[in-house]
Amino acid sequence: MTPLEHLNARRAIEGQLRFRANDQGLIFADIDNDFAQASLCLQGGHLVSWRPKDQARPVVWVSSAAKFAPGKSIRGGVPVCWPWFGPHETEAGFPAHGFARTVPWEVTDSCTLETGETEIALMLLETEQTRAQWPHRSRLEIMLSVGRSLKITLMTTNLDDHDFVIGEALHTYFEIGDIGEVRVTGLEGSEYLDKVDNFARKRQDGAIAFNGETDRVYVNTGAECAIEDARLKRRIRIAKSGSQSTVVWTPWAEKAEKMGDFGPGISGQGGWREMVCVESANALDNRVTVPAGQTHRLTVEYSVEPF
Template sequence: MHSLDSLSRFSIPGQLRFHAHPTGLIFAEIDHAAGVASLCLQGAHLTSFRPKSQPEPVVWVSEAARYLPGKSIRGGVPVCWPWFGPHASESSFPAHGFARTVPWAVVDSGASQGATHLTLQLQPSDATRAQWPHDTPVSLRIRVSEVLEMDLITHNATAQPLPLSEALHTYFQVGDIAEVQLLGLDGCSYLDKTEAFARKQQQGAVRFAAETDRVYVDTSAECVIVDPLLQRRIRIAKQGSASTVVWTPWEQKAAAMGDFTAQGWRNMLCVESANAADNALTLQPGETHTLSVRYSAEAL
């Protein structure tokens, strides 16, 4: 794992610095002229992003989030890899893979093309190899300006095809979940996790009045969160992703999780760019796959 001293070579005066949380986790803080972001090196977990043109963050993190070694953080952009949901055969393995709770190393940083950028690579260990005994280097590249861009890049360095499912599990900040609508999925088929994965078809905008947990399949469309209270649209564009996961826990489930404040669930909506369910990948020997997202906000 990195020490703060070893990270100094990646710092950029006035734009990128590193600091240690009281629990020992190390964070990167990016302060670009047009946007700010924070990222925890454990899990390459982006915990906040706000364009400086916006009074409120675009990426939400719970006020009750816990920043502990080996534990996932509630909010931000957890990296779900190399599987999404439960493991196909081992129920003892963590849901959504191990990437979001293990150390990643900073391998590059810089300021170019109008953005501050940072690249991290997952560090395999005996514990991760016990769950995923495959040589598949994976990195996350982020670029911060007035927009946030993220690339999750997986390379199959083995001589055999490998299954892969993945997601950037992004929590977006909203004024009130009951007031927003999500555009871009009209007509799409989805699997409804709240009804035993029943297959349904979306009609019109997605609106929220209860727990929602859906995997929309065969869609690469841009999604837009329309937020009348915060008077903005959040645009979620993606490439290399054929699934979109939409999730809100609602009151009862959020209360049972323990890392939401009493009303915190009202201020978030997960719209996840994924390759999951029908759209799980098979990565061929020598193949590299990139899942890319671009998040921006604009006034209504």
């Protein structure tokens, strides 16, 4: 029995959850239940897409030019940034946003909830590489519940005899009609560090609108946010706990062109116009100390309503 056959024998759910491999050898969990469709790549514990069945378009965006290859990050979906956010403090050669999004994870559980939603849990597999970059005994797990809403919990357990500090984010890409027409609400009055303006500390005045590259870390806020999308006539709600930072990001044209993996969008314009990142995080001022023997949980629930 191959590893894929073994995984399907142990963790597949008839009529809801199956595992498949692509031609690069990456394994995906495909979920299709009464409420939604979703796809999850076991590399990175990376949710690639989610579309409630009452939505014509996906809610979680993935680039048409995304690369699905071993050791490569995927442009779109919900990358897991851990155990640091942004560049490593002292090691320039370590990967930005940590290693969790490009290393193998294993499925530890799957089930159908009483509500009919599909739940799947994974754990990051430690390697010599991860231990070299993160010399603390720990366990990182992710649990996803797929239905009309999407609920994700990222759990960091400190198995060591000393405290350690983590930065983290669920770096979620949302599908939108056009970046020039959406607004993000819920962060009015919050302080943010503006990465486009040399990390200047500013305060948000009103809803967030976009007319150029935007890369902001809103700090000291556990507020619920919403993406108001007049073109797609929907509001995406983002409710979180265990997170005190929210990152809002769009690369705009020049940076997206340099990145090279945004691809064209449905409208024929650059794919970057049809996505925005609103990330639930603990970054910069809000990095988390996880005491020895304790578990920290970052939980986010995404839902959609008419707008």
